[in-house]
Amino acid sequence: MEHLEHRKKVLIMIAIMSAMLFAALNQTIVGTALPKIISEIGGMDYYSWVFTIFMLTSSVTAILVGKLSDMYGRKPFILLGIGVFMIGSFLNGLSASIIQLIIFRGIQGFGAGMIMSTAFTAVGDLFSPRERGKWQGLMSSVFGLASVFGPTLGGWIVDNADWHWVFWVFLPVGFIAFGMIYKMFPSQEPNRGLKVDYLGSIMLTLTIIPLLLAFTWGGNDYEWVSLQIIGLLTTSVVALILFIITEKRASNPVLPLQLFKNKIFTLSNIIGFILGAGMFGAIMYMPFFIQGVMGTSATKSGLVMMPMTLSMVFASTIGGQIITKTGKYKFLALIGLFIMSAGMILLSFMDTDTTNARALLNIIIVGTGLGLSFPVFTLTVQNAVQHKFLGVATAATQLFRQIGGTIGVAIMGTVMNSSMTSKMTEKMSSVKDSPLLSDPETAGVMKQLQDPQNIMNGGKLKELQSTLPQEFQGIYASILEGVRESLSYALTNVFFIGAMILLVGFVLTFFMKEIPLRMSNKDVTEEEKETELKEASNH
Incomplete structure (x- = not known):
C-alpha cells in the first residue's frame, strides 16, 4: 500500500484519525458526565466498573486483533471496530441501569481495541519507516486533543442537554470515517494458510485480565495481601506459564515469542x-x-x-x-x-x-x-x-x-x-486529644475531612464546615491544613x-x-540488517 498516490494516502489517514478521534473523544467525554449519569440511573457502588470494563476489553482486543490483522488485513478490522464502537455508543445512550451501562461500555471497548490496534498499524502499511514519524506524531496528538475537548464538552452537554447525547453526539463522525475507510482503504489478500491460535489467545487473555484487575483493585477495593488480589496474580502467573508453553508449540502463535x-x-x-x-x-x-x-x-x-x-x-x-x-x-x-x-x-x-x-x-x-x-x-x-x-x-x-x-x-x-497515613498521624497528634473531638458527630465530620477525595471537593468542604458550630471552626481549619500538608507530602513522594x-x-x-x-516496507535481508547495525554502531 505504500505505492498508493500520496493524495489518497493523506485522505485515508484523515479517515483513520477521524476514527481515532471518534473513539478517543467518547472515552474522555465520559469522565465529567458520569456523576450526572449515575445520579439518574443509580449504581454508585459500580462507578469504577464503567472505566475498568473499557480498559479490559480494549486491551485484550487490541493484542488479539493485532495478530489477526497480520493474517487478514487491516481493513476488515478497522471497519468492524468502528461499527462495534458505534453500536456500543448508541446502546450506552439508551442505558437504563448501571449494569446496562457497564455492558455497553464493554462493547465500546471491543470496538476501541480494534480501532487503536489497526489504526497505528495502518500507518506502517501506508508509509515507509522513514515517513512514519510525522504521521505517528499526528496520531498521538489526536489523543491529546481528545483529552482537551472531551471533558469540557462532556460537562457542557450534561449541564445544557440530556446526558444521552454524550454518547450520541459523535456518531456522525463515526459514519463519515467508516464510509471513507470503506471506499478508499485498499483490501489485502488474506493469508488463508495460517491457523488462528485459539488456545494461545485464551491463555493470553487469562494472563492480561487478572493482571490488570489485580493492579486496578489492589490497595483500593482490596488489600494487596487479600485472597482476591493474590488469587488474581496467581492466576495471571499460571496463565503466563501456560501461554509460553502453548506459543512454543503453536504453528502460528498469537504473540510470537521470537x-x-x-x-x-x-x-x-x-x-x-x-x-x-x-x-x-x-x-x-x-x-x-x-x-x-x-x-x-x-x-x-x-x-x-x-x-x-x-x-x-x-x-x-x-x-x-x-x-x-x-x-x-x-x-x-x-x-x-x-x-x-x-x-x-x-x-x-x-x-x-x-x-x-x-x-x-x-x-x-x-x-x-x-x-x-x-x-x-x-x-x-x-x-x-x-x-x-x-x-x-x-x-x-x-x-x-x-x-x-x-x-x-x-x-x-x-x-x-x-x-499520607504516616504524615497524618504526625500532624493530627496535636489535636487528637482535643475535648472538642469528644462529640461523636463532630469527630465524624473531622474524619470525613481527612479523606483526600473530600478535600478535592470544594462544595463538600463547605458542607462539612457549615455543620460545625463556631467554636469548632479553629480546629476545623487546623485539621484541613494538616490534611493538605499531608497530601502534599504524599504526592511529593509519588x-x-x-x-x-x-x-x-x-x-x-x-x-x-x-x-x-x-525507505521502503520491503523486509531487509540478514546481510542488510547486519550492515545497518554496523552503520548504527559507527555513528
Whole structure:
C-alpha cells in the first residue's frame, strides 16, 4: 500500500484519525458526565466498573486483533471496530441501569481495541519507516486533543442537554470515517494458510485480565495481601506459564515469542512500559495536587491541566516532523525522557505554597517531554520487525504501555496512601486529644475531612464546615491544613518515584541500537540488517 498516490494516502489517514478521534473523544467525554449519569440511573457502588470494563476489553482486543490483522488485513478490522464502537455508543445512550451501562461500555471497548490496534498499524502499511514519524506524531496528538475537548464538552452537554447525547453526539463522525475507510482503504489478500491460535489467545487473555484487575483493585477495593488480589496474580502467573508453553508449540502463535529475541523490540517495550507508568502517574495524580493541596476548583484544575496536553500535542507533532526529516529518533527519545523526568522532579518540589503559574510551568515541561518520546517507541518497533509481524508488534507496544500505566498508577497510589497515613498521624497528634473531638458527630465530620477525595471537593468542604458550630471552626481549619500538608507530602513522594522510574527508561534508551529508518516496507535481508547495525554502531 505504500505505492498508493500520496493524495489518497493523506485522505485515508484523515479517515483513520477521524476514527481515532471518534473513539478517543467518547472515552474522555465520559469522565465529567458520569456523576450526572449515575445520579439518574443509580449504581454508585459500580462507578469504577464503567472505566475498568473499557480498559479490559480494549486491551485484550487490541493484542488479539493485532495478530489477526497480520493474517487478514487491516481493513476488515478497522471497519468492524468502528461499527462495534458505534453500536456500543448508541446502546450506552439508551442505558437504563448501571449494569446496562457497564455492558455497553464493554462493547465500546471491543470496538476501541480494534480501532487503536489497526489504526497505528495502518500507518506502517501506508508509509515507509522513514515517513512514519510525522504521521505517528499526528496520531498521538489526536489523543491529546481528545483529552482537551472531551471533558469540557462532556460537562457542557450534561449541564445544557440530556446526558444521552454524550454518547450520541459523535456518531456522525463515526459514519463519515467508516464510509471513507470503506471506499478508499485498499483490501489485502488474506493469508488463508495460517491457523488462528485459539488456545494461545485464551491463555493470553487469562494472563492480561487478572493482571490488570489485580493492579486496578489492589490497595483500593482490596488489600494487596487479600485472597482476591493474590488469587488474581496467581492466576495471571499460571496463565503466563501456560501461554509460553502453548506459543512454543503453536504453528502460528498469537504473540510470537521470537519477537522478544529482537533486542530493539524487547527494549522498546520495556521503555514503553516505563513511559506508560510515568505518563499515567502524572495525569492521574496532578489533579490531586491542584485541587487537594492548592485548593483550586475542578473547573480551574481542568484549565491548569490543559497546557500539559497542548504542549504534548505540539511536541509530538514537531518531533514526528524532525524524525521524518532527519531519519534519527534516538536523540528525541533521550531528550523527551530527560525533559519528562526533569518535569516530574520539579513536581516533587511543589508544596502548599505553590502558585498556579509554577504548577503550570512544571506540567508544561512534563507534557513536552511526553510528546517528544511518546511516538518514538512504536516507530522503533515497527522499524525493527518484519512486515508480516507489523500488526502484532504494534499492538504489543500498546499493551505494554497500558500495563505499565495500570501498574504504575497502582504503585503510586499505594505510596500516596501510606505516605499520607504516616504524615497524618504526625500532624493530627496535636489535636487528637482535643475535648472538642469528644462529640461523636463532630469527630465524624473531622474524619470525613481527612479523606483526600473530600478535600478535592470544594462544595463538600463547605458542607462539612457549615455543620460545625463556631467554636469548632479553629480546629476545623487546623485539621484541613494538616490534611493538605499531608497530601502534599504524599504526592511529593509519588512524583519523585515517577521521576526515578522515567530516569530508568532514559538510561535504558542509551542501550537501544538506532538502526536507519527504512525507505521502503520491503523486509531487509540478514546481510542488510547486519550492515545497518554496523552503520548504527559507527555513528
